[in-house]
Amino acid sequence: xxxxxxxxxxxxxxxxxxxxxxxxxxxxxxxxxxxxxxxxxxxxxxxxxxxxxxxxxxxxxxxxxxxxxxxxxxxxxxxxxxxxxxxxxxxxxx
Numbered sequence: 702x703x704x705x706x707x708x709x710x711x712x713x714x715x716x717x718x719x720x721x722x723x724x725x726x727x728x729x730x731x732x733x734x735x736x737x738x739x740x741x742x743x744x745x746x747x748x749x750x751x752x753x754x755x756x757x758x759x760x761x762x763x764x765x766x767x768x769x770x771x772x773x774x775x776x777x778x779x780x781x782x783x784x785x786x787x788x789x790x791x792x793x794x795x
Contacts, residue, residue, distance in 0.1 A: 706748045710776050715744040718783070725787045730756040732790040734765040749773045 718726055723742070730739040734754065741757035742765075751768040773779050 706773070706776075706779075711746045711748065714747050714776065714779060718744045722787075725783070726754060727756075728787060728790045729767055730754055730758075730765055732793075733767045733786065736763075736765060747779060 726742040726744050727739050729752070730736045730742040734756065736756050736758050738758040739756045742754045745753045745755055749772050751766055754765045754767065756763055756765045769782055773782060
């Protein structure tokens with residue numbers, strides 16, 4: 702984990718995502734994690750290269766690592782990347 706993604710920054714991002722955007726995390730698991738049957742997911746950590754989720758699917762919890770398409774520079778880059786990823790998923794659903 703780089704200095705740009707300290708444990709504190711990772712925890713802050715995860716807390717925000719889990720509290721305010723839990724539906725987006727499920728979509729990340731389905732679209733980028735390949736777990737189409739995901740019904741629940743929590744972001745456990747995030748770093749410059751990807752995010753770690755705990756996904757509930759088929760009555761089982763499993764860890765899922767999703768790699769980003771580039772190395773993130775900082776928390777702001779993480780925000781923009783996560784938003785872009787959800788927009789990508791939603792554009793395919795419509």
